[in-house]
């Protein structure tokens with residue numbers, strides 16, 4: 008071998024050595040994931056800040072015959088996703104999007120920016136502590152759809168729970184490493200119905216070992232729970248927070264039988280409740296002490312933004328709002344951008360889907376709703392599920408009083424008396440522990456608690472996952 012050949016081989020060896028170093032280096036710095044690209048990996052979301060975790064978005068078919076598909080966005084935990092639990096988050100409405108609210112206004116790692124063009128990093132994202140799965144449920148919400156459009160008129164609680172259940176199993180086929188993971192379900196508002204209903208379905212079907220899902224607990228924020236208690240709480244709260252007069256209040260208390268199947272057949276009751284809604288249309292019912300959205304001219308013409316009351320139903324009327332009530336508009340602008348839809352695998356970027364944050368037709372057409380999920384709570388407590396309820400105490404829509412009235416019906420033995428819990432040396436709220444259930448308030452927070460108290464919410468979520476009381480010293 009001559010000198011040239013030797014140096015050539017030395018050079019080849021050096022190149023091999025360097026490239027193996029580089030391999031070691033890049034695998035060490037590669038984003039942590041063992042899912043890989045299953046086709047739903049999001050790689051080019053416009054305006055996305057650089058992050059060290061993977062996220063996935065797309066459709067999961069829940070019924071092939073009728074062509075139903077639910078849209079999800081999944082964020083792996085920021086660190087060690089393989090060691091962290093899986094948490095499903097649901098928003099309510101019914102008809103509102105968990106992607107538009109939960110993922111990009113409340114607890115996801117990317118929040119929609121106020122220009123409607125981009126997103127910004129959320130330092131208090133819940134995927135610091137868990138793998139977070141956001142589902143647009145049922146069909147007709149956000150990007151979720153059915154090719155059998157007549158199904159939109161058949162939606163109700165049971166339909167929703169069944170499709171969400173099927174979704175989970177089909178999602179696990181795409182994400183087998185999460186199949187046996189510790190699992191939690193969280194949500195707010197009307198998800199106060201969805202979450203216990205889905206949990207019950209899981210518990211029932213878990214009798215079949217091949218369908219077993221390792222459900223450990225549920226977490227509920229300002230949850231709708233029971234018509235009668237929710238209505239009474241809403242009225243009492245409006246009166247005690249100076250939204251309605253003594254006269255209106257007395258009229259309602261005198262005439263409304265919220266426990267009856269049709270309280271609205273009493274004219275006096277209907278008039279009184281209409282007066283409550285009229286006053287709430289002047290402010291943000293979801294956050295009594297913050298301003299309403301003036302920015303959008305489109306909004307003032309949008310009837311879906313007004314409180315709508317169906318005198319045929321006990322469902323509590325819906326109007327929208329939030330900490331920055333204009334955020335709904337930014338979200339709409341963002342999710343209707345072709346490049347965003349393409350990046351999230353919601354459309355091909357040409358035949359766009361028409362995304363809106365809430366679908367009012369779903370709300371008004373809702374066919375079936377459980378009057379109360381309190382019996383389901385009893386069942387979930389009896390199987391030892393961890394159940395935590397929290398309540399932002401400036402929400403007028405599902406106010407803290409409503410939740411307390413439902414808890415008083417549950418009548419659980421108290422294991423830890425009402426006491427403050429702390430965050431960053433301040434009283435963040437109060438909490439009380441019962442056998443099988445923990446209840447906590449967030450002082451000064453509206454309906455969508457994490458919008459108002461992001462840091463406190465993340466700390467609270469961490470306590471929930473650990474199964475430890477919220478911090479009870481300053």
Ligand SMILES: *[C@@H]1O[C@H](CO)[C@@H](O)[C@H](O)[C@H]1NC(C)=O
Pocket residue numbers: 070071072073
């Ligand atoms: C699909 O949905 C329809 C309508 O809800 C239902 O009748 C049918 O049983 C479903 N098919 C499957 C395989 O679940």
Ligand SMILES: *[C@@H]1O[C@H](CO)[C@@H](O)[C@H](O)[C@H]1NC(C)=O
Pocket residue numbers: 068069070071073074075076154
């Ligand atoms: C709905 O119909 C479209 C167009 O035919 C098809 O591409 C899509 O796969 C269908 N969706 C489902 C869930 O079957």
Ligand SMILES: *[C@@H]1O[C@H](CO)[C@@H](O)[C@H](O)[C@H]1NC(C)=O
Pocket residue numbers: 130
């Ligand atoms: C993000 O939060 C961490 C603590 O979780 C903190 O150390 C860091 O300074 C925060 N970053 C920003 C930009 O607020």
Ligand SMILES: *[C@@H]1O[C@H](CO)[C@@H](O)[C@H](O)[C@H]1NC(C)=O
Pocket residue numbers: 235236239265266416
């Ligand atoms: C509804 O009925 C239950 C059971 O009788 C009762 O405990 C509860 O107080 C009633 N709620 C309202 C708001 O009247």
Ligand SMILES: *[C@@H]1O[C@H](CO)[C@@H](O)[C@H](O)[C@H]1NC(C)=O
Pocket residue numbers: 361363
């Ligand atoms: C999207 O929906 C809105 C209202 O829901 C409607 O006015 C608009 O025409 C729809 N756009 C498309 C492209 O379907």
